[in-house]
Each structure stands twice: as structure tokens, then as C-alpha cells.
Amino acid sequence: MEFPSPLQPATLIKRYKRFLADVRLPSGEITTIHCANTGAMTGCATPGDTVWYSTSPSTTRKYPYSWELSQTTDHHWIGINTLRANQLVEELLTRQGVPSLAQFTHWQREVAFGDEKSRIDFVLSNEKDQKYYLEVKSVTLLANGKGYFPDTVTARGQKHLRELMSIVKQGHRAGLFFAVLHTGIHQVSAAKHLDPVYAQLLREAIAIGVEVIVYRAQISRHQLLLVDPIPFIE
Template identity: 40%
Template sequence: MKFPTPLTRGTLIKRYKRFLFDAELTDGSTITGSCPNTGSMLGLTDPGSAIWMSEHDSPTRKYRHALELVEADGTTVGINTGLPNKIVEEAIADGRVEPLAGYADMRREQKYGKNSRIDLLLTDEARPPAYVEVKNVHFIRTPGLAEFPDSPTERGAKHLDELGDMVDAGNRAVMVYLIQRSDCERLKICRDLDSNYGAAFDRAVARGVEAIALRCHITPQEIRFDRLVPVDEQGL
């Protein structure tokens, strides 16, 4: 996925109220922008961090700038939680995600479960439908190891249980963890920060839900799928 317009470089002053951040631009001026990530963003909000922002001219937007990338731990990290579905959809459409290749049709945001919507629904006459849920990942504490979640997520646990229901109904269900950074060699479930999600993950895998992790290559010009990395299912 290429950014539609060039990103603007700056320095993070602070991120606050979950939705906002202040930054200094390269010309020395300061701005307030929107942060398209309501999570904790652990390890990615240090004042002085180099950042990249998109700019928007729409008169309906309160803030011109939106935070897109943060440079941390010697790599560039994507923080926009509105992008993972697009990145995964593009990679599947190009046939680059081997476990999800070969389906004839792909649809977004389809109703399923208990008043929920699945991120992607893959269908083909030759096999059962595949219900694909996408989660954004950017948390790291140990070099080379991505972790999810970085804060408690009841909604995430609910999605895992509903994916299990889809398997029980004879379908295929796949949880895709999109790692928006390039310095991770595997992913594990962060049980110490959310034990309920860990338990839900164990239930889902035991019911037949598949879990795959996709690592990204990130530059100020684009974010794209790089390769699959193993998911550590320890805890089962």
C-alpha cells in the first residue's frame, strides 16, 4: 500500500487524550494533529521520536496532520490502525499470502456472528468460506518478538470466540496479525497484559481457528507485506 501523498517528517512532542499529538516540523513550527490509534502505543510515544505524518486538506477535518509512522528501536513502525485491512487485502489479492491464496472472491466488512462484521470474507466454490479477522500489531519488548495485545481488549476476545463459532459451523476462520514493523521474527500472545485474551486465543485455536502473522516492510513511501513469521501458541 503506497501512501497517496508524500509524508511530512517531524519530531514528536507528546501524544495525549489517545486521539491527539503535538509535533515540531522541520521548519521549527509546531502543530497539533490526529492520532489514528486509540490503543496504548506502548514504546512508541517517547517525546523526541522522529515521526512521519500525512497531510489532509479536507475542510471537514479539524486537524490537517495525521500520525502515520514512528521511528523506534532502530526501525520504522506503522501506527495507523485504519490501514491493516487494506494492507492485508492487497497482499491476498496479489496472491502473496500463501495460506490465503487461491480464493475466487474477497469481500470486506461482511456481517457474521452476533452483530459483528468480519474484516474479509474469502469465498470459492471449491472450498468452505474463510472468515478473516485482522489485528494491528506494533508492540515489542524483546528484540525480534512482536506481541499482541498491548492493552486489554474485550472486543478482541469476542472476535476470537466468534471465529470459533464459524469453524463449528463448517467454515474456515483465520486470525491475521499484521505486524507494522520489520524487526520481528515471530509473534506471541501477550498474556501478562491481557490474560482474558490469552484464554480466548487458546479456546479459538483448540476449536480450529488458524493464526498467522504477517510482517511488513515500511518506508515513508509505502507499507507492504514482507513475509510470514511464526506465531508462538505457547499456553495451550
């Protein structure tokens, strides 16, 4: 995925109210940009890091700039716009980049399903009328040289795991796709130190057949691209 307009750099001052961040432009001007990531963003929003932002052509937006990437002092690139994860996975599916899913040639996005009234990111299908339910999660937490999900307690993520297990029990295939948007991450594990309930549910999900797929992104100021699988370590 190439960014529709060239990203511009700024220096992060602070992130606040979940959706906003103040940055200093190269000119010295301070401005406020929109942040699409509602998560904790641990390690992704350190004051002094370089922010790369896109500019919306809309004339009605209060904040025309959108925070897309962080570039840390450790020279890591991080994709912080969580809306991009599904776009990247769809690109990967389009080019049949996941061998275990190559048989599925059609998909629907944001499909309502499950007893807990969830919406799944993708329902894949093929000409044999086989289906595959795929939930996507963005991974950006790096700690002690390893990648983790989630970066805080996630009741929503726990619900998604229960729904995926229910799908498998009904005889369908289901998977959890971790889109790693941090260039410093080379393996992913459940963050049992942050959300032990999620970690336990994920162990149970894997045990009954929910598949875990992990791909790492290549990141630059010009593009985001999921390029290669990396290990999931239980």
C-alpha cells in the same frame, strides 16, 4: 501500498486524548496532528521519536495532518495508523500472497456476523461456494525482543475470538491475521502478561481449528508492504 502524498517528518512532543498528538516541525513550529490509533501504542509514541505524517487535501478537516509512521531512536519503523492494516491485507490477498488462502478469489469487507453482533474484516469465497472468515489485527508491541498482541486488555478482541470459534464449530474455516507493523518484530505471541483472558481464548481457538497467519511489513517513508510470514509462538 504507497502513500498517496509524500510523508513529512516531525518530532513527537506528546500524544493525548487518544486521537491527538503535538509535534515540532523542522521549522520549529509546534502543531497538532490526528492519530487514528486508539490503542495504548506502548513503545510507539515516545517523546523525541520521529513522526512521519500525511496531509489531507480536505479543506474542512480541523487537523489536516495524520500520523502514519513512527521512527524510533533504535532505528525501528512502526506503522501506527491502524486503518492501514486491512488495506495491506487486501493488497496481499489481491496478489495471492498467502498460499493457504490462494483458492479464495473474492471477498467482502466488514461483514456482520456472529451471535455477539460482530463485524468481521473479510469473508473470502471461491467458485465452489467455500467461505473463509478472516479477522485482522495490527501488531506493534515489541518487548524483550519479541512481538505481542494485544498491547492492553481488549474486550473487543476477546469477542472476536469467541465469534471465530463459533464459525469453526459451524464447519467453516476461520483465521486470525496478525499484520506486524513494526520492523523490530520477528515473531509474535499472545500477550498473556497484559490480557491473560485473550491469551487463553486464543489457545482455545487454535485448538479447535482457528488458523493464525502472521506477516511482517516492510516499512519506509514511501510505502507499507506485507512481505513475508513470521512465526507465531504460543
